[in-house]
Amino acid sequence: MSTIIRGDKLTLSHYLLSHLRDSNIQAELNLVISDIADAGKKIAHEVQRSGLLDLHGAAGGKNIHAEEVQKLDDRSNEIVKSILSENEQIVGLASEEEKDVVDVSGGRTTGFIVAFDPLDGSSNIDINATVGTIFSVLPSWADIRADFLQPGRSQLASGYVLYGSSTVFVFTVGKGVHEFTLDPDNGEFILTQENIKIPETAKYISYNEGNKTKFRGSEAKAIDKLVKNGGSSRYIGALVADFHRTLLKGGIFLYPAVSSDGGYIGKLRMQYEVKPLAHVMHEAGGVALINNENAMEVAPDELHERVPFVFGDKKIVNKYQKYRYDT
Ligand code: AHG
């Protein structure tokens, strides 16, 4: 039973209390999710003022993925780290912007570990387009580093905060996917969609067309066939935004492996992007694949691993898989 406050507006904190209790989920997760929402509010504040606060552009260094770090990547990383490291339930953090796991256990051996992409889609910052923060919460018993390498199905919670025309917080604790929208008048996240299910009717196809000549032949052929069968193209270039559209409107997103000197390599990061979004997609009734496997069943080999990633509604993803192997 949910508690309704202020008319029909249900705030995140009230929802968490009732939802987690009704779902038999560890109450301590409540604080982790609230902290992520708080970090999201702070980042939203900076994103909205980035042009005024001289937060556009590069910070002047490269991260572990050899990508140019943007000023807002750094700011967002610091915000998430400082808030989560104060949470006594959390023992370890892994960030796309950190070389190694950050131990915040203070000697405690069990608790939550959180992996996050502090700012996804950072090429969109300077043009005022949508960016977001993605997170994944796992249990940890002893070895923080090893525990990050659990498969997607071990996640206790995951989701994202999207900084778009509104700031929305979308999460799952394994009992449905819910969306909260930040009310700018009072700084509260308010429930706007409960138990989101991906529609199976829309036909958006989302991938970086500039990479297509570098995809494996079977994948390029299957994409051509999907397009031929009718479908509009959409690609924002910020995974979190492409994901949110796919979740609400349906269709398929693909970031297949791209050929390079060392063979075929994926771009998207298993810990910070793929695992959490696969969890949300799965909970929304969709499907997410790494190569041909259910992304929820795949365990990362290493912290910063990159993988190919496909997700969408079941119908269109099945069609894509069929086209790949049809002769
Ligand atoms: P990040 O900004 O966290 O480094 O992630 C960028 C990722 C992802 O958001 C997006 O889907 C993808 O890069 C876009 O890559 P391309 O520019 O190669 O299409």
Ligand code: MN
């Ligand atoms: Mn990212």
Ligand code: MN
């Ligand atoms: Mn990022």
